[in-house]
Amino acid sequence: MEQILEYIQRIDDPDNRLIFGDFINWLMTDFPELKPEYKWNQPMFTHHGTFIIGFSVAMKHFTVAPEMRTFEHFLPQIKDLKLKHGKKTFQLQFGQNIPYDLLRALINYTLADKQNVTSFWGKRKVGE
Known part of the structure; x- marks a missing residue:
């Protein structure tokens, strides 16, 4: 941690630092079973040794990187919310x-x- x-x-940016810090606190409060890790120069969270979700901060947003299967499953909702997205990730704009x-x-x-x-x-x- x-x-x-x-x-x-x-x-x-101090405002973005506060927003992202509060976001990480929310994540750890709502999902205390997740293990915070720092890999590939970004914060990510695992459970029983497997990747659950990762994040990276840019100047105006932070990127959310879920597992590909999860991203594909939630892509319709991501689009409905009009969130900017790529092929595997989506962005959350600071200030929104x-x-x-x-x-x-x-x-x-x-x-x-x-x-x-x-x-x-x-x-x-397990077993495969």
């Missing part, structure tokens, strides 16, 4: 409301989908 706190402190309901559903979906996954990425399950 220390590396994630250091990551937050390196955010230049954070769609906590979407994020909560996305994380819960990933936790259920990967409950028996033994690898960091993807869908390799």
Whole structure:
């Protein structure tokens, strides 16, 4: 967690630093079972050794990086909310409301989908 706190402190804009810090606090409060990790120069959260979700901060937004299966499942909702997105990630603009309901559903979906996954990425399950 220390590396994630250091990551937050390196955010230049104090308002964005506060917003992202509050967001990480929300995530850890709502999902205490997730393990905060710092890999590939970004904060991410795992459960039983498998990736659940990651984030990276830019000047005007932060990027949300879920597992690909999760991203594809929630893409219609991401589009409905008119969130800017790429092929695997979507952006949350600083200064706009954070769609906590979407994020909560996305994380819960990933936790259920990967409950028996033994690898960091993807869908390799116990016994496969």
